[in-house]
Amino acid sequence: MELRHLRYFQVVAQELNVTRAAERLHMAQPPLSRQIRQLEEEVGVALFDRVGRGLRLTEAGRFLLEQTTQLTQRLEETIEGTRRIGRQDKRWFGIGFVPSVLYGVLPELIRELRESDRHDQQVEVGLAEMITVEQIEALKAGRIDLGFGRIALNDPAIRQQVVMAEPLVAALPARLPAPRRKALTPQALAAQPFILYPARPRPSYADHLLSMFRAQGLQLRVAQEANELQTALGLVAAGIGITLVPASIQRLHRDDVRYCPIDAPGFVSPVIMSYREGDTSPFLARAVEWVMRQAQ
Known part of the structure; x- marks a missing residue:
């Protein structure tokens, strides 16, 4: 065709x-x-x-x-x-992101860059939703200039910086009785049917979750896989299982899902910023500096 x-x-x-x-x-x-x-x-x-x-x-x-x-x-x-x-009317500055960072640092960065864009008419900011693996390929291909993901990948052409380590919380169906304990243990979580996301492509946030439970000597009972965060939360609301999400997702208020903290060190999800090694763009430098300043 x-x-x-x-x-x-x-x-x-x-x-x-x-x-x-x-x-x-x-x-x-x-x-x-x-x-x-x-x-x-x-x-x-x-x-x-x-x-x-x-x-x-x-x-x-x-x-x-x-x-x-x-x-x-x-x-x-x-x-x-x-x-x-x-025609050199404008320079394109692309940002790739995983959906979960929309509830954290990314919205403020977008506002900051768009404000800069109003003063710097030579730059046009664009956004593209993609997982970390896709961001790395898009950076190397020049389709985006900055990425925000959740997993670290070793590629000599890409520089990655951890912006923050965000605590994870358990997402549970709201219709079920509240847990007796204020915080759930990894053992209690592993005993429940689990919604794993994203299903593909891999490696991804899903592998990060699996590795955390393996480090505790536990194996998840994966009841269903989903490709999107919102789909995973919808499956949780339907009673198919539970899942883990970054704590900032709690800003997305849902009446059919409740969130519970996790009683275990290391159950965090990093926000990782990626960009091309050797990229000397002043606009990129301003964006990276702003993000790291906000993360302090």
Whole structure:
């Protein structure tokens, strides 16, 4: 499938008439019809119902139109940003982050950088949600300039600094009776069905959790794996099991989940800042300095 196939499909879906769509695309009708048939053959489902001389989107076609419209809009924004950078109108500064740091230092950093951006019109700040492993690859590829994750990875091209060690808390279903003890032990936690996240890709925060329990001579009873923090909390609320989250997640108030401290040293999750070794960008230096100053 090529990008032009999606563009052709979108125009036909908007016009619901191949003749009018061909006129908009400045092409003949037969080649356009062939392109649509090829697209339907590739996805393996009908995207249009033929109704008289017109067309009607199928349920699959409506779904594809909605999703690809978002995709092409994002692509157009990316291309426009690329042009601005290429013309040296602005420099792109990308930040990758794991969702759990949104409840800690990251929001303040974003506000600080966007305030700097208003004064420094040569920099445009962008955000991308990705786990630490993905951040490392994105840093080396130049897609982002700064990352915030939860695990340490050894790569000579990347410099990592621990911003803080955040305590972990247990997330439990709110509908269950409150634990008798104010703080739960690792043994008590390991006895419960556990929601492990993220399921993939690995290594990740999930491996950090598993290693902490192994250090206590314990093995978790993994009842379900999830890819997202919010999904894991939803499964906890549904009574599937418990999970561990950084303490800052408690700022995300949920009526169906309660949080309980853990009675064990070392049950923490570091916030780790990553950036390219040797990157001399003044904007990066300001961001790193600000983060480490806040962490003191």
